[in-house]
Amino acid sequence: MPQVLEFADVVVRRNARNIVDHVDWSVRGDERWVVLGANGAGKTTILQLAATLLHPTSGTVTVLDERLGRTDVFELRPRIGFASSAMARRVPPEETVLNVVMTAAYSVLGRWNESYEDIDERRALRVLAEWRLDHLADRTFGTLSEGEQKRVQIARAVMTDPELLLLDEPSASLDLGAREELLQLLGGYAQAPTTPAMIMVTHHVEEIPVGFTHVLLLRDGAVVASGPLEETLTAENLSATFGMPITLATEDGRYAARAASQNPGDR
Numbered sequence: 001m002p003q004v005l006e007f008a009d010v011v012v013r014r015n016a017r018n019i020v021d022h023v024d025w026s027v028r029g030d031e032r033w034v035v036l037g038a039n040g041a042g043k044t045t046i047l048q049l050a051a052t053l054l055h056p057t058s059g060t061v062t063v064l065d066e067r068l069g070r071t072d073v074f075e076l077r078p079r080i081g082f083a084s085s086a087m088a089r090r091v092p093p094e095e096t097v098l099n100v101v102m103t104a105a106y107s108v109l110g111r112w113n114e115s116y117e118d119i120d121e122r123r124a125l126r127v128l129a130e131w132r133l134d135h136l137a138d139r140t141f142g143t144l145s146e147g148e149q150k151r152v153q154i155a156r157a158v159m160t161d162p163e164l165l166l167l168d169e170p171s172a173s174l175d176l177g178a179r180e181e182l183l184q185l186l187g188g189y190a191q192a193p194t195t196p197a198m199i200m201v202t203h204h205v206e207e208i209p210v211g212f213t214h215v216l217l218l219r220d221g222a223v224v225a226s227g228p229l230e231e232t233l234t235a236e237n238l239s240a241t242f243g244m245p246i247t248l249a250t251e252d253g254r255y256a257a258r259a260a261s262q263n264p265g266d267r
Contacts, residue, residue, distance in 0.1 A: 001030040003062075004164050004197045005050055010059035012045055012221075020045050020056070021221035027214075029163075032190045032198040034208050034229070037218035038242055043201045044084075046218070047168050050199060051082045064163055081157030081196070084168035088153050093142025097133060097152055098124055100141050104159040124159060131155045131185055147178030151185070158189075167200040171207045179207065187211045205233065205248070205255035217241045235260075 005027040012020035020042045027033055035043045048054040049061050052073040061068045066076050091100055102116060102124040128134045131151045141149065150170050157165060170186070171179045189195055190211030202208065208215075208229075215233045217224040218241070225237045238246040238257055245260035 001028045002065075003027065004029050004064055005199075006060075006062040007046075007049070008060045008062075010049065010056045010061055012042075012049070012054065013057040019221050020049070022059070023221075023223055025216060025223065025226060027164075027197050027199065029197050031214050032195075032212040033200070033214045033216055034212050035199060035201045035216045035218065036203070036205065036233075036238075036241065037224075038203070040220075041218040041241075042221040043218060044168060045221075046216075047082075047084075047166050047199065047201050050164070051080055051166050052076055078160060079163045081160065081162035081165040082168075083150070083153035083157040083166070083170060085150075085172070086168075088149050091141050093140060095141050096137065097128065097139050097141060097144070098137040100152055101127060101156045101159050104156045127155045127159050130189075132181070145178070147174045147182065150174070151182060154186075161196075163196050165196050165198045167198070169201055169203070171202070183207065183209045205238070205257045208233075208255055210253040219243070 003026050005025075007023050007025040010020055010023045011018055023046070035046060037043050045054065049056060049068070050063060052063060052068060055061075055068050063076060064079055098121070102120055105116070105120055125134060125137060128137055131154060133148065133151055133155055136144065136148060141152065144152065154167065154170060157167070171182050174182065186200075187209035188211070190198060190209055198212070200212070213229055214227060215229045216226045217232070217237055224241045225232050233248070233255065235246050235248040238248060246257050247260045249256045
């Protein structure tokens with residue numbers, strides 16, 4: 001399977017500080033990656049580079065065989081699905097759910113003067129059904145719960161059959177029921193043979209869906225470890241990533257982490 005993303009000695013520097021610090025990383029088309037790290041570790045910046053929304057200060061980023069700085073990103077972006085809370089805030093609250101998803105075909109966030117065919121609407125309705133949203137097609141985006149809005153964003157991201165799907169904290173701030181429903185849907189999607197390469201940013205191992213295959217661990221913009229999930233997501237690597245002793249448990253393909261117990265005499 002060919003590579004869809006490659007970072008080579010990538011640096012992003014702001015205010016005399018490297019927020020991405022000499023990162024080497026590659027993603028193949030059949031891989032599903034989770035990116036983990038504390039606040040400020042560089043996770044969202046990594047995702048913005050992959051989404052072509054940001055260029056590196058130095059090093060090279062190659063997305064779908066196109067090198068940033070040497071390609072027209074406006075032609076490249078329709079091949080990339082991207083869902084984030086920041087994007088959700090830009091969606092007109094009065095727009096219908098159907099239109100939010102359907103307008104992905106033109107890479108716009110609200111209906112203007114574009115023309116759509118019946119096949120576009122049928123495709124949008126099918127995607128909404130796949131993400132258990134078809135009953136909300138005529139609702140306005142601003143009336144949805146946060147969990148529903150996050151699923152609409154993902155449905156929009158997959159509407160155009162992207163070659164790379166990027167998800168920025170898709171289950172953040174959701175209640176337990178909404179989180180588990182979304183993780184079930186993401187797990188099923190991740191395991192489908194026609195699914196594109198996926199990269200998902202999260203803060204918590206509990207939010208890693210079944211079916212994800214690889215993990216990238218970041219601390220202060222640098223890579224702590226990267227590789228296959230079962231080999232790389234260890235208590236030792238998590239402890240190094242978050243700067244404190246961590247214990248890790250697994251059950252039925254899901255993970256749980258907590259701070260390691262310490263006796264008062266150990267401090």
